Amino acid sequence: MSPSEFKVLVVDDDKNIRRMLQLALQNEGYFVDLAGSGAEALQIATKNSFDLAVFDIRLQDITGIELFKRLKGLGRELPVIFMSGHASLTEAAQTVQLGAFDFLEKPFSPEKLLITAQRCLERELMQKRIADLTNKQLNLSLNLQFTSPQMRKIQDELAKVAATDATILINGESGTGKEVLAHEIVSRGKRKDRDFIRVNCASIPESLFESEFFGHEKGSFTGAVQNKKGYFEQAHLGTLFLDEIGDLSISSQAKILRALQNQEIQKVGSEKILKVDVRIIAATHRDLREAMQAGRFREDLFYRLSVVQMTLPSLRECADDIDFLIAYFLKEFSLKHGLPIKDISDEALRYLRCYPWPGNIRELQNVVERLVILGGPQLTTEDLPDFILSRASSSLQSNSPTSLRSFREHSDRQFIVETLKRVSGNISQAARELEIERSFLHKKINHFQIDKKEYLT
Numbered sequence: 001m002s003p004s005e006f007k008v009l010v011v012d013d014d015k016n017i018r019r020m021l022q023l024a025l026q027n028e029g030y031f032v033d034l035a036g037s038g039a040e041a042l043q044i045a046t047k048n049s050f051d052l053a054v055f056d057i058r059l060q061d062i063t064g065i066e067l068f069k070r071l072k073g074l075g076r077e078l079p080v081i082f083m084s085g086h087a088s089l090t091e092a093a094q095t096v097q098l099g100a101f102d103f104l105e106k107p108f109s110p111e112k113l114l115i116t117a118q119r120c121l122e123r124e125l126m127q128k129r130i131a132d133l134t135n136k137q138l139n140l141s142l143n144l145q146f147t148s149p150q151m152r153k154i155q156d157e158l159a160k161v162a163a164t165d166a167t168i169l170i171n172g173e174s175g176t177g178k179e180v181l182a183h184e185i186v187s188r189g190k191r192k193d194r195d196f197i198r199v200n201c202a203s204i205p206e207s208l209f210e211s212e213f214f215g216h217e218k219g220s221f222t223g224a225v226q227n228k229k230g231y232f233e234q235a236h237l238g239t240l241f242l243d244e245i246g247d248l249s250i251s252s253q254a255k256i257l258r259a260l261q262n263q264e265i266q267k268v269g270s271e272k273i274l275k276v277d278v279r280i281i282a283a284t285h286r287d288l289r290e291a292m293q294a295g296r297f298r299e300d301l302f303y304r305l306s307v308v309q310m311t312l313p314s315l316r317e318c319a320d321d322i323d324f325l326i327a328y329f330l331k332e333f334s335l336k337h338g339l340p341i342k343d344i345s346d347e348a349l350r351y352l353r354c355y356p357w358p359g360n361i362r363e364l365q366n367v368v369e370r371l372v373i374l375g376g377p378q379l380t381t382e383d384l385p386d387f388i389l390s391r392a393s394s395s396l397q398s399n400s401p402t403s404l405r406s407f408r409e410h411s412d413r414q415f416i417v418e419t420l421k422r423v424s425g426n427i428s429q430a431a432r433e434l435e436i437e438r439s440f441l442h443k444k445i446n447h448f449q450i451d452k453k454e455y456l457t
Contacts, residue, residue, distance in 0.1 A: 007052075008117065009041065009050045009052075012083075017106075022034055037060060038067040052120060055068060055080055058084055065082075068080055079124055083108070084105065146324070150313035151313065154181070158188070166307045167260075168282070169283070170309075171310070171311040176314060177361055178312060182239075186281075201244045209251075211228065213231050215229045215232075216268035224269070232265045233274065235276075237277050238278065240280055243283050245288075245305065246286035246291055247286075257304060319353060323353070358415065391415075
């Protein structure tokens with residue numbers, strides 16, 4: 001896409017800086033709107049949509065950071081580049097923590113802004129394409145004839161729960177397709193023609209929780225310049241998908257529970273109680289039972305959510321499906337890119353089978369698409385990425401497992417050891433990278449009898 005297809009909002013209380021940035025962006029082909037204050041920016045942003053915003057941190061009425069938060073509260077999320085000549089390191093770090101794309105220290109050249117804006121917009125486009133491609137391909141894969149009993153079980157469960165309105169809790173590691181499974185459940189049910197509202201619970205600030213989930217009335221707080229529907233109201237008669245439900249605070253969990261129990265919500269600033277008819281599908285990569293025991297997740301909410309539990313297996317647990325999925329993705333990506341369908345050698349397949357696939361099906365897709373684009377007509381080990389060759393080689397050189405179960409055990413153990421080596425034995429950091437609870441990692445270390453000597457140098 002060319003710059004002429006993008007709209008940029010520039011907010012700075014210095015007229016000369018606004019004009020300089022406007023000229024730089026317009027000369028490159030961007031459409032530009034200007035605001036000299038936070039209030040003016042809020043008014044413009046609520047009436048128009050933008051692809052990118054450039055905020056000064058120090059505005060006369062409110063800070064750029066506060067403006068960013070208020071726009072989020074109004075449901076106007078967009079990539080932001082912050083700039084300032086007086087901001088502290090703490091403020092600069094805060095902008096990144098809030099999700100800003102970058103921070104520019106004044107004075108900076110117009111070229112610096114243009115390069116940063118281009119990188120930001122390219123990233124947004126790439127993330128959208130990846131998300132669209134991932135969902136499309138994974139939706140197709142759920143309808144295929146899997147070999148592994150774990151995925152066959154998921155398909156059987158899918159057929160049974162889709163026609164009901166039961167609340168469902170989907171468990172599984174990142175990349176296993178939890179959102180895809182939720183879409184598939186809805187597409188086969190009676191709410192398939194209604195709205196499907198997806199919420200990433202991990203990304204909702206505590207201060208904005210009630211406004212985001214239940215909505216607010218105009219004037220209920222500073223910056224609430226119009227009425228807003230929350231996620232529950234948007235999903236009325238449809239489905240609300242609560243992704244990463246395990247990341248909600250205890251306080252937020254209590255508010256969600258009340259809404260689920262009564263199917264009622266109350267907007268911020270309103271005394272009126274609204275009835276809603278919403279099907280809930282929740283998902284998490286965390287062990288919620290362990291979180292309950294640790295006091296991080298409410299027991300009553302867990303049982304309210306888990307009328308039906310579905311657990312998506314990791315790709316390591318479905319080793320029987322790897323050859324089948326590789327063949328499928330080779331064909332799909334070859335057609336997508338207009339390339340001949342490629343063969344793959346038995347040796348290359350052997351390495352791919354032995355790789356632990358921490359990113360699961362999503363990572364497999366990424367690797368296969370890369371092979372389709374960059375590999376030769378006959379894919380061999382020479383076409384495989386170095387990180388796969390490295391991890392798979394250590395498994396191939398060790399004693400061969402005698403059963404499928406021992407293969408999985410061996411792969412899991414090897415992956416944990418390599419992760420611990422990479423983080424110099426830092427258990428908390430390793431647990432974060434593995435996306436499991438710290439206590440669960442300790443259990444795995446004890447189960448596999450992993451000695452510190454294996455990963456501490």
